[in-house]
Amino acid sequence: MDISMQTIMGVLITHNHNDHIRGLEVLTRKNSLPAFTTDKIWESVLSPKNKISRDCIREIPLLQKFHLAGFDIEAFPVCHDAPETIGFHICAGDKKITIVTDLGHICQTAAPYIQSANLLVIESNYDEQMLMNGQYPYYLKARIKSDHGHLGNHQTSAFLADIISDNLSHICLAHLSKNNNSPEIALETLQQTFSQRGIVLNGEQRISILNRNMPTDMIRLIE
Numbered sequence: 624m625d626i627s628m629q630t631i632m633g634v635l636i637t638h639n640h641n642d643h644i645r646g647l648e649v650l651t652r653k654n655s656l657p658a659f660t661t662d663k664i665w666e667s668v669l670s671p672k673n674k675i676s677r678d679c680i681r682e683i684p685l686l687q688k689f690h691l692a693g694f695d696i697e698a699f700p701v702c703h704d705a706p707e708t709i710g711f712h713i714c715a716g717d718k719k720i721t722i723v724t725d726l727g728h729i730c731q732t733a734a735p736y737i738q739s740a741n742l743l744v745i746e747s748n749y750d751e752q753m754l755m756n757g758q759y760p761y762y763l764k765a766r767i768k769s770d771h772g773h774l775g776n777h778q779t780s781a782f783l784a785d786i787i788s789d790n791l792s793h794i795c796l797a798h799l800s801k802n803n804n805s806p807e808i809a810l811e812t813l814q815q816t817f818s819q820r821g822i823v824l825n826g827e828q829r830i831s832i833l834n835r836n837m838p839t840d841m842i843r844l845i846e
């Protein structure tokens with residue numbers, strides 16, 4: 624994104640699955656970057672294979688604010704099949720950002736953090752039909768659909784239809800499955816759900832579908 628690594632002040636880690644930490648060792652080592660997550664997640668991340676320098680390890684509490692780079696950040700637990708998985712609620716001034724990927728359902732602890740966001744990055748992992756008709760073995764389909772797996776397009780859309788208000792200025796659908804989803808289908812499901820529920824976005828509200836392999840354009844919450 625043409626951002627100098629010198630301006631990056633930390634990395635936030637949500638859980639130990641490989642698609643989230645594969646680059647962590649190199650990233651922290653090359654840039655002496657601190658990485659932040661809970662002690663339980665660190666326990667599950669660190670292994671003889673994954674040698675993160677002690678200097679880069681920062682432990683953060685659950686459900687308690689910590690301060691980083693001018694932001695107040697709070698980690699909240701979500702339901703997913705890792706030893707522990709968290710989402711992040713990031714506040715700067717009166718703007719709130721919530722980032723939540725990898726959750727099987729939206730539990731009561733996570734809901735308020737999601738509902739109060741101005742900018743929400745939320746998983747819309749799979750299209751239900753594509754998943755069920757696809758090539759994955761049954762146990763994997765069951766895992767993905769379970770309460771500790773991932774959110775499907777209809778689940779995410781229905782939840783967003785329940786909570787949307789003028790407060791929510793930007794929705795980013797994220798963590799789309801390569802095999803069981805497409806940006807077009809995820810967007811169409813959300814738009815259809817909104818239209819069935821009579822929800823019309825105000826002129827300022829934006830929906831983005833985050834690309835799996837490319838950085839997202841900068842989103843400015845404050846002009």
Ligand SMILES: [Zn+2]
Nearest residue numbers: 638640703725
């Ligand atoms: Zn995961």
Ligand SMILES: [Zn+2]
Nearest residue numbers: 640642643725
């Ligand atoms: Zn993931």
